Amino acid sequence: MSWLSLIFGEKKSTASVAKERLQLIIAHERACSSGPDFLPELQKDLVAVISKYFPVNPDDIKVGLEKQGNYEVLEVNIVLPEGR
């Protein structure tokens, strides 16, 4: 393997590939699990408030939190029913 890799160029060891993949996925999963879990509550409250004024389907309100650089962006997406 060693003289072959000298001729054909160094190939990354599979262990270092494993480490890189784990670094990414673990960082991602830690960010998710440590994130706020008020989003489902917030979504429920929004549905309640908005349906006071016009009928909405709970599925038409989407709430998400995204990280963009140093900022966290709360995105609320409400699809109004047609014909209004």
Added chain:
Amino acid sequence: MATIITVTSGKGGVGKTTTSASIASGLAMRGYKTAVIDFDVGLRNLDLIMGCERRVVYDFVNVIQGDANLHQALIKDKHADNLFVLPASQTRDKDALTEEGVENVLKELAHQGFDYIVCDSPAGIEHGAVMALTFADEAIVVTNPEVSSVRDSDRILGIIQSKSRRAIEGREPVKEHLLVTRYAPKRAHEGEMLTYTDIQELLRIPLLGVIPESDAVLHASNQGVPAIHQKGTPVADAYLDAIGRFLGEEHPLRFVDYEKPGLIKRLFGGK
């Protein structure tokens, strides 16, 4: 005050029960009165690893439900004084482990003067695994040098940090220890396997020990004698070192470096 140690991993088959048996035996060999509890309700196995399967009369769930008292259910270990085994039940009712019931059993053990209570967690992140870590003072996270095991260990660490009593009550957090098992120094050296330092960097918890991959573990479980009793084997020595470190002693890591066999060794074989 009894110290509750949970041996956990998320992933199955990484060596939790082997580790629970050896850690509990090692603590007992040091003179501490120790109990080891199998939390894997429905899939009892600690009794086989400890070699006491034919002496099981009552189990953990019998005690929780009041059908037997602790004294009747605890099995005295054959190999170490001061060591007692509380086997899991074979019932399929996973909810038999109630939080209140588990807490009462642990309190009763502490009351009986046990120094250490080792909780052998089932695999997964379901009820049994959560019950096993709920009352932990310390956690030994058993991890293999392999991607799915490392990821699952990270998940279980997250659960310890959110669902343990210590976390919920805002007390000092559960003390976490990393135990890398089934380690093959040669493969790690050749870049085929994550090294123990890689794993430690990823999980960011203190390293308690590295247990080498070895035939001795299978021999041990075949015979129902915890691996720590396989005198003179690297596995037993590595567990003995880990026990020392757990008790605050300093021991250099052994069996983690790969030495290239010399020419003579290569010519004449041998290990």
